[in-house]
Amino acid sequence: MPTANPYPSPQSKSVASQADRHVCILGLGYVGLPLGAALAQSGLTVYGVEIMASRAADIADGKPHIVEPHLPEMLKNVLEKKQFIVSTKIPAPCPATIFIVTVGTPINEDQRCRLDMIKDVMHEIAEVLKDGDLVILRSTLKLGSTRSICIPILDRTGKDYDIAFCPERIIEGNAIKELHELPQIIGGSSVRAAARAAKLFSRLTPKIVTVSSIETAEIIKLIDNITRDIHFAISNEFGMLCEHLGLNSHEVFEAAQDGYKRTKIPKVGLVGGPCLSKDSYLLQDSFEDLALAPQIPKVARVINEGLPLHGANTIHKFAQKLPSFSNRPVLAVLGAAFKGQPETGDIRSSMTGPVVEHLRRLFNFSETRGFDPMVTLQDMESLRLNKMESLEEALQNADIVVIANNLTEIAQFPLDQMSRLMRAPGIIYDFWPQHRSAPEPTVPGVHYLAFGNGANQSGTP
Ligand SMILES: NC(=O)c1ccc[n+]([C@@H]2O[C@H](COP(=O)([O-])OP(=O)(O)OC[C@H]3O[C@@H](n4cnc5c(N)ncnc54)[C@H](O)[C@@H]3O)[C@@H](O)[C@H]2O)c1
Incomplete structure (x- = not known):
């Protein structure tokens, strides 16, 4: 049964000022679609x-391609009311006075920012831009791109327009x-640009944080995400160190933070x-x-990107010590999306991919299976995993089980049941051990190894 939508259309706002009542959003992905529906x-x-x-x-048919709670009902509602009009090109003439750019900005093989989609979209906006648009x-x-890439393209139109950078977080x-709920950061080219953007976002969120420049807003977005990446890297590095010492990092982190607020450390994981x-x-x-090359973010990436190989090597070393371990093992990977909580079907830069690739180099698998109900068959196949419809089916006679994300269904599946479905000797490797309160498996020959926990990896199997 669909849940009640907690974000209904605000009656009072529907009679607000007639200015800036038509918005065009370019790029209906994970960012653009929820924002478009909410506006x-x-x-x-x-x-x-x-x-x-x-x-x-x-x-346009009311079927979002992304997993987001409340989005399907919200989309259906705004499509029915014709408040959300979908097309593959900007309508010409375009009644919108605000254009919001939400296209992707991935990196290329050289790890440089790809700005081609941003440039393309700027040219598309330039074709329809009117005096007074925002x-x-x-x-x-990439820092400075609004001013160095976007503004020059729009300036060539000769129109008098406003521009702002308002990061999605x-x-x-x-x-x-x-x-x-989240505060909205706003950096405008002028007081008027910032005020118009603030007015737009205050339709959604109660807190607007206007900063002094476009560049300030640009760097805030990067700092927010990079800080998170660094925190995870600290945790993963300590996890590896504890593991090496035969200690359980979960115990170490919990005790270190117990009543002691100055230590803040997230849990280990991919x-x-x-x-x-x-x-x-x-x-x-x-x-x-520039002469200044940021070091800490780089190191954090090395640590976080190193986890799949670390896990694969640990599994391989352990398997080599197991007498009569299959030479054509079956691999079952539980969790393919880049995270399990909150749930998503997004496999972009999911570490499941590198985990599978490293393991494939180390083992001669007879089968590689994957279980993740949020992920499509096509995406699962792109990770070279046969999609299994149930956890039980994935685990049946598997020799190696890798827990690769923290989806509740996976985290709550009892280890004992998991090990009974597998073949012995077998290995369960858990990249998300903190989610498992159940005791270790009791089936003889099935071994549970947890990232960051040296206590269950030491000794001969
Ligand atoms: N995914 C997130 O949670 C998140 C959070 C904060 C910020 N961001 C940032 O937001 C941006 C968008 O991310 P995303 O995850 O939504 O990407 P996405 O790939 O899911 O969505 C981008 C969409 O833009 C479309 N597109 C590309 N060029 C277009 C054009 N010229 N006209 C119309 N549509 C076009 C693509 O087909 C795609 O559907 C990125 O810069 C990302 O770093 C993402």
Whole structure:
């Protein structure tokens, strides 16, 4: 049964000023689609532009391609009311006076920021730009790109326009809630630009934080994500050190923080996803030509990106010591999205990919299976995993089980039951051990190894 929508259309706002009542959002992905639906729900008319025709058609049909609580009902509602109009190109003429850019800014193989999509979209906006329009950049950018890339393209139109950088800081899987709760950072080209952007976002969120420049807003976005990446890296590094010493990092972190607020350390685990995996590189790219090269973000990436190999090597070494371990083992990977909580189906920069690749180099698998109900068959196949419909099916006669994300269904599955379904001798390797309160498996020959816990990895199996 659909849950009640806690973010209904505000009645009072529907009679607000007629200015800036038509918004065009370019890029209906994880950022653009929830934002577009939420702004439409707030009473504005939103023109959502999505270049991928199949994606645009699905959205127009009320079928979001992303997993976000409340989004399906919200989308259905605004589509029915014709407050959210989807197309593959900006309508011409375009009634919107605000253009919001939410296209992707991935990195390329050299770990430099790809700005081609931003440039393309700027040219598309330039074609329809009118005097008085406001352009809002919401994609995460290499520092200075608003001024060095976007403004010159728009300036060539000769139009008198406003521009602002207003970063998106939602977490995937909780976007609609956070859009209505998180403070919105705003950096405008002028007081008027910032005020217009503030007015727009105050339709959604109660707290607006206006900063003095576009660049201030740009760096805040990077600092937010990179700080998170660094925190996870600290935890993972300490996890590895504890493991090496035969200690349980979970116990160490819990005790260290028990009643002692000055130590703040997150739990160990794989760090992936489209943002944390790239934003440190955007920062490094931003300083490439300067003498100042940020060091801590770089080191944090090395640590977090090293986890899949560390786990794969640990499994391999342990398997080599197991008498009669299968030479054509079956691998079952539990969790393919880059995280399990909040739930998402997003496999972009999920560490499951590197985990599977490292293991494939070390073992001659007879089968590689994956279980993640949030992830599509196609995405599962792109990770070279056969999609299993149930945990039980994935575990049946598996020799190696890797817990690769913290999806509740996986975290709560009892280890004992898991080990009974597997083949013995077998290995369960858990990258997310903190989610498991159950005791270790009691089936003889099935071994539970947890990242960051040397206590259950020491000695001969
Ligand atoms: N995913 C997140 O949780 C998140 C959070 C904060 C910030 N960001 C940043 O927001 C930006 C968008 O991220 P995302 O995850 O939504 O990416 P995404 O790939 O899910 O969505 C971008 C969409 O833009 C479309 N697109 C590309 N060029 C277009 C064009 N010219 N016209 C219309 N549509 C076009 C793509 O087809 C795609 O559907 C990135 O810069 C990202 O770093 C993402």
